[in-house]
Every structure is written in structure tokens, then in C-alpha cells.
Amino acid sequence: MSIATVTSKGQVTIPKDVREELGLEPGTHLSFTRTESGDFVVSRASRSVRRLRGSIGYDGPPVTVEQMNDTIAGAAADARR
Template sequence: MTTATVTSKGQVTIPVDVRQALNVEVGDRVEFVEIEPGRFEMIAATRSVRELRGMFGKPGKRVSIEEMNQTIAARGAAAR
């Protein structure tokens, strides 16, 4: 198990073996995701937005901005 110490400023130095495993380098961002109360996962946020293309497959139907606005307005009116 790898450990690190929190400084008085709330900072932690990520140990080298963890940085290497996550492929995290100087200037990269990481995210902390709570997976259950009191337990977090640290995830390297190093992917380019371009790498996410196609992650969810192709949409079943194309929707115009006008159709989106109409749906938002209708649902907003129904929520009142």
C-alpha cells in the first residue's frame, strides 16, 4: 500500500508509483469521485475531449435546437 501525507495547506504529493500507474504528469488534472460515504477514487483527467468521441455510440435520432427548446419549454411548463 502506498501512503502520502497531507500538508497544512491540504496538499498531497502523489507518490511516483501511483503517478506512473495513472500516467499522470506535471500539470495534469485529477478528479476525486466519491464511490461511497468516506471512500473516494482518484481518476486521472488527462484524456482529451477528442478521445471521448464515439464513446456512447451514434444517436438514434437527430434533434434540432428548436426541438430541444420546445421540449424544454413543455416540460418546464408541466413542472409548474
């Protein structure tokens, strides 16, 4: 069992074994959710889709929103057939 202590500033250092087990790295956001019994569950907070920006490279020519919408509509129509 791992134990942590709250400092006078309200900070907690998560024990190393827990950080490693959960894969927590500096900058990881945590979410605190209260259960019906009054306990709290700590989990990773949802990540914003914005952090994915630029993660997929594209070497082709620029396309407009209209071109993207047309391509999506075409693929949707093909999927319905």
C-alpha cells in the first residue's frame, strides 16, 4: 500500500510506484470524482482533441473546407450503398 501526505500548501506527491503503475508523467491532469459512498476516485482527466493538432502529417496540396465536406459526403454516400 502506498501512502501520500498533503502539504500545508495542499500539494500531494504521488508515490513513485503509483506514478509508474498509472503511467503518470509531469503535466498529466487528474480528475477527482466523488462516488455515491463519498469516496473519491482519481483518474486521468480527458484530453482535449486540440492536443492532436499537427500529429498527422499531410504532404499534399492545401484543400478547402468545401473540398473536405464534399469528400466526406461522398464517402458517406458510398457507405450507404
